[in-house]
Amino acid sequence: MSTPFIITKASGESETFSLEKLRHSLLKSGASPETTEDIIEELERDFYSGMRSRTLYKKAFSLLRRRYKAQAARYQLKKAIMELGPSGYPFENFVGEIFKAQGYTVEVGVILQGHCVRHEVDVVAENETERILVECKYRNTPGFKCDVKIPLYVHSRFQDIEKEWRKLPGNHHKKIQGWVATNARFSGDAIQYGECVGLQLLGWDYPQSRSLRKWIDEDRLYPLTALTTLSKSEKQRLLEKDYILASELVSSPHCLEILNLTARRKHQIQNEVRQLCGNGD
Amino acid sequence: MSTPFIITKASGESETFSLEKLRHSLLKSGASPETTEDIIEELERDFYSGMRSRTLYKKAFSLLRRRYKAQAARYQLKKAIMELGPSGYPFENFVGEIFKAQGYTVEVGVILQGHCVRHEVDVVAENETERILVECKYRNTPGFKCDVKIPLYVHSRFQDIEKEWRKLPGNHHKKIQGWVATNARFSGDAIQYGECVGLQLLGWDYPQSRSLRKWIDEDRLYPLTALTTLSKSEKQRLLEKDYILASELVSSPHCLEILNLTARRKHQIQNEVRQLCGNGD
Known part of the structure; x- marks a missing residue:
C-alpha cells in the first residue's frame, strides 16, 4: 500500500x-x-x-x-493438553505422535519382559539405530511437579528391561534409551538425577532448547483439544476413537464423520486446523 | 485342682x-x-x-x-498401626524401634548424599557389620498395596547412595542393604522385583516367616496406640512427643507425666502394658 x-x-x-x-x-x-x-x-x-x-x-x-x-x-496449548484427560491414555497417544512425526515407528502401551519382572511401557519408539522407551506422566491439575521418585523408578525399570533386551540377538548395535515425558514440570533433583544417569526428561518447559511446548509449537503438533471450533464433547468423542492431533482432522477427513457435522461446520473446523497447523500465520 | x-x-x-x-x-x-x-x-x-x-x-x-x-x-494391632497416622513419621519412628530392639543403632529421617543427588532416608539402622537403609511406606487406609514402582525407585535410590558410600574409607567391609517397610501389602510383582534385585521387603504379612505382624508379636513391640486404657487424644499427645512403643510407658514412666493422670489411671495403663508386653499371658 x-x-x-x-x-x-x-x-x-x-x-x-x-x-x-x-x-x-x-x-x-x-x-x-x-x-x-x-x-x-x-x-x-x-x-x-x-x-x-x-x-x-x-x-x-x-x-x-x-x-x-x-x-x-x-496460548491455550497448555490448557488443551490438560483437556486430554482425565486418564493418561490420550497423552500417551499424543507422545507417540510426536515421535512418529520424527520418523520413529511407535507402539503405545507395550508389555516388555525385564530381567526381574514384566513392565508396561507407555510408548516404545524405534528406528534403525535407536529404541526409546517412554514413561508418560500426565497430570490434569496445574502446578504438579514430577519429583525425583519418578526418574528413580523409571531408571530401574529401564535397566531391568535393557538387561533382558541386550540378551536378544541383533540388539547390540542399537542404542536404547529411557525417557520420561510429562505435561507437568520436573523438580530440581529429578532433573539432576535424570541428567546424571542419562535418562532423557521431556517436560512442559524442559529442556529449554526442546521442551514439550517448543516441540509441539515448532512441529505444529497441536492436539485436537486446542481447536476452538469443536465442543468439549466432540473432542472427547474423537479422543475416544484414538484421534489426537488437530492435523488428523484435515489429513484424515473421514474421522470427522463420527460427529455428524454439517458441511459448513466441517469446513470451519478444517479451516481452523489449517490456520493453526499451517505455516501461513 | x-x-x-x-x-x-x-x-x-x-x-x-x-x-x-x-x-x-x-x-x-x-x-x-x-x-x-x-x-x-x-x-x-x-x-x-x-x-x-x-x-x-x-x-x-x-x-x-x-x-x-x-x-x-x-487382634487390634493392625488398627493400632493405622492409628499412628495421619502422617508417616510415627511409623518411621516405630520401624526405627523394631531395629533398635535388634541391637542396631538407629537414625530416623536422614539426608544422605548419593552419587547423583541427595536423598532422604526414613530409617538408617547400623551395627558393626551392617548398614540398613529403610524406606517406610505408611498407609492409613485399608486395602492399599505397594506396587512395583516403590521397590523400583527405592532400588535406584539405594544404588545411588551405595555408589557414593562405597567411596568412603572403612566402608568396604560392611554389608549395605536396602529395605522397604510398610504396614500395607506388596503386589506380586513388587515382591518378585524386590527378591530379584536383593531388596528386603517387610510388609504386614510378608515375608511369612518374619512379617511386620510377626516381628511385632514375637518381640512384643506393640505401639502405644494398641492400648485400650489410653484415649485417642492421649495417644496423639504421646506420639507428638516421639513416644511410640507401649513398653516405653513402663520403662520410662516419666513420659506419662505429660498426660496429668491420676495415680489410679497411671497404674491401669501400666498394668495394661505389662499384660500386653509381658510374657505372663
Missing part, C-alpha cells in the same frame, strides 16, 4: 483509500502495532482497484480474528 | 468346690475350652483352703477379662 489507491464507498462513490483510517480502526480494536502492519501488508496482496470499502474492512478484520484465534489456540 | 478342696460360700458355710461348675461358667461366658483350662490351672496356684467362693470366681473372671483384653489388643 505504498501508493494511494481508489476504493468504492458504500454510497457507490469512489475515493482515495485512507490507510490511516484502517490502521486506526485496527489499533482501536486491540491489535498490536506489529499485527496491524502485518494485516495491512497481507491486504495489499489481494487489493484491486475499485474494491468496495466494506469488503476491504471485512477482510482486514477477518484477518485479525483469524490471527487472534490462532494466537489464542497456541 | 486335681484334689477336691473346700471353699467358703457367701452364706459362710463350707463346701467342696465344684470344678465343673466353674468350668461351665467360664465356657458359658464365651471362653474357649483351652482358655478355660489355662485359667483353672492359673487359679490353682493361688488357691488356699477356705477361700471364699466369691473371691475365687472373681479371680477366674478377672483372669478371663485380662486375657481377652490382651487378646483384643493384639
Whole structure:
C-alpha cells in the first residue's frame, strides 16, 4: 500500500483509500502495532482497484480474528493438553505422535519382559539405530511437579528391561534409551538425577532448547483439544476413537464423520486446523 | 485342682468346690475350652483352703477379662498401626524401634548424599557389620498395596547412595542393604522385583516367616496406640512427643507425666502394658 489507491464507498462513490483510517480502526480494536502492519501488508496482496470499502474492512478484520484465534489456540496449548484427560491414555497417544512425526515407528502401551519382572511401557519408539522407551506422566491439575521418585523408578525399570533386551540377538548395535515425558514440570533433583544417569526428561518447559511446548509449537503438533471450533464433547468423542492431533482432522477427513457435522461446520473446523497447523500465520 | 478342696460360700458355710461348675461358667461366658483350662490351672496356684467362693470366681473372671483384653489388643494391632497416622513419621519412628530392639543403632529421617543427588532416608539402622537403609511406606487406609514402582525407585535410590558410600574409607567391609517397610501389602510383582534385585521387603504379612505382624508379636513391640486404657487424644499427645512403643510407658514412666493422670489411671495403663508386653499371658 505504498501508493494511494481508489476504493468504492458504500454510497457507490469512489475515493482515495485512507490507510490511516484502517490502521486506526485496527489499533482501536486491540491489535498490536506489529499485527496491524502485518494485516495491512497481507491486504495489499489481494487489493484491486475499485474494491468496495466494506469488503476491504471485512477482510482486514477477518484477518485479525483469524490471527487472534490462532494466537489464542497456541496460548491455550497448555490448557488443551490438560483437556486430554482425565486418564493418561490420550497423552500417551499424543507422545507417540510426536515421535512418529520424527520418523520413529511407535507402539503405545507395550508389555516388555525385564530381567526381574514384566513392565508396561507407555510408548516404545524405534528406528534403525535407536529404541526409546517412554514413561508418560500426565497430570490434569496445574502446578504438579514430577519429583525425583519418578526418574528413580523409571531408571530401574529401564535397566531391568535393557538387561533382558541386550540378551536378544541383533540388539547390540542399537542404542536404547529411557525417557520420561510429562505435561507437568520436573523438580530440581529429578532433573539432576535424570541428567546424571542419562535418562532423557521431556517436560512442559524442559529442556529449554526442546521442551514439550517448543516441540509441539515448532512441529505444529497441536492436539485436537486446542481447536476452538469443536465442543468439549466432540473432542472427547474423537479422543475416544484414538484421534489426537488437530492435523488428523484435515489429513484424515473421514474421522470427522463420527460427529455428524454439517458441511459448513466441517469446513470451519478444517479451516481452523489449517490456520493453526499451517505455516501461513 | 486335681484334689477336691473346700471353699467358703457367701452364706459362710463350707463346701467342696465344684470344678465343673466353674468350668461351665467360664465356657458359658464365651471362653474357649483351652482358655478355660489355662485359667483353672492359673487359679490353682493361688488357691488356699477356705477361700471364699466369691473371691475365687472373681479371680477366674478377672483372669478371663485380662486375657481377652490382651487378646483384643493384639487382634487390634493392625488398627493400632493405622492409628499412628495421619502422617508417616510415627511409623518411621516405630520401624526405627523394631531395629533398635535388634541391637542396631538407629537414625530416623536422614539426608544422605548419593552419587547423583541427595536423598532422604526414613530409617538408617547400623551395627558393626551392617548398614540398613529403610524406606517406610505408611498407609492409613485399608486395602492399599505397594506396587512395583516403590521397590523400583527405592532400588535406584539405594544404588545411588551405595555408589557414593562405597567411596568412603572403612566402608568396604560392611554389608549395605536396602529395605522397604510398610504396614500395607506388596503386589506380586513388587515382591518378585524386590527378591530379584536383593531388596528386603517387610510388609504386614510378608515375608511369612518374619512379617511386620510377626516381628511385632514375637518381640512384643506393640505401639502405644494398641492400648485400650489410653484415649485417642492421649495417644496423639504421646506420639507428638516421639513416644511410640507401649513398653516405653513402663520403662520410662516419666513420659506419662505429660498426660496429668491420676495415680489410679497411671497404674491401669501400666498394668495394661505389662499384660500386653509381658510374657505372663
